[in-house]
Amino acid sequence: MLCALLAGGCATTQAAPEPASGPTPLTAAEALGDFGSIDYCSLLDVPAVAPGAVAVPTFEDCHATAGPRTILVGPLAFDSDPNIKPYDYAGPVPDGVAVQQSMFNDRTACTRAITFADGNRLDLSVADDTGDQAARCGVADAAVGSALAAITAHKVGRLAFPERSWGRVAPCVPLDDHDLDAAAGPGSRPSIGLSGHSCIRGKVSLKLTVETTEPAGPAEKLGGRDARVRVAGAFCLADTTQPAPGLPGHRELAEISVVETAGTAGDATCALARSAANAIFPRLPTP
Known part of the structure; x- marks a missing residue:
């Protein structure tokens, strides 16, 4: 009666419903x-x-x-x-x-x-x-x-990455360098890959992994390391390896790629890949 006389001055409080339970969609x-x-x-x-x-x-x-x-x-x-x-x-x-x-x-x-x-x-x-x-x-x-x-x-x-392993390297760090401006493109910024072991900056990308096949091509020196350069379609690739810590008989691989946006990669694209390798390879740990 009192609530009615006060014209709505009283309100009924209801408990919040329990959240529905059920399977939760699994994310990666x-x-x-x-x-x-x-x-x-x-x-x-x-x-x-x-x-x-x-x-x-x-x-x-x-x-x-x-x-x-x-x-x-x-x-x-x-x-x-x-x-x-x-x-x-x-x-x-x-x-x-x-x-x-x-x-x-x-x-x-x-x-x-x-x-x-x-x-x-x-x-x-x-x-x-x-x-x-x-x-x-x-x-x-x-x-x-x-x-x-x-x-x-x-x-x-x-995976456990031992000391000096390239698995510990943040791959965008060596790409964030003015020496790569010409190869990557003006105004480009590094962007990390999904796994955390690759990075792309404009036309240049860097991937760090363990090799499962021997890199092709004649050896040459880039950035003070033994390296190989080859064309793969629209890309020119430059890579180098080191013994894989913790994986006897295997080698870690650092692969730089430069894309030719106009079509098939050629000498000019590979010149940019070599320039990028000379800037990046010296910044990687040595065994």
Whole structure:
């Protein structure tokens, strides 16, 4: 009665509804942790997926080879890829995660993509020269299942980078230098890659990883280091290596690329790549 006499001076307070519970869409950060230290080989159950394969972790992926077949787990990517299409993957998939297929190079490779709720994706591919795409895709699906099992069991391993390893280098630091203005382009600024081991500044990019194949081309001296220069389509690449700390028999790779925006790279593009290498290579740690 008192509330009625006061014409609305009293109000009824209701408890806030409990938030709805349910599955949480899985992001790449939640699944994989720090992108810069992922041991991609921990996502591959080699005995189950590729018995007898030799797996080598790099900074951005895992290479597992068995005879003519190569299984690649990684890298991470965010950019859109028109080759990636929907795919009816038969295994269990965490909430918010999609498994897709890529039609690129499907005569010699079978490629899958695990795309997380935040749009980041993990690429996996199986390549060989057998001509048996069904067999390759069977292995690729097994690799997807292995990766998802490791992720859901929270068994993603971490890489440890020893002293003097290029895995410890912040790759945008050596690109933030006026000596690169001509090669990179005026007004360009460095931008870090998704994994933290690559950086792009205008027309110049730097990638740091562990090599899995011997770099091609005759050796020459750039920035005081043994280096090789080669053309790859619109790019001229300059790279150098050092022994990989903690990985006996392997070498770390620093690869500089300069893109020719007008078409195919040539002598002028490679002159810029050599100039960039002379500025960047001396700033990398030595073993």
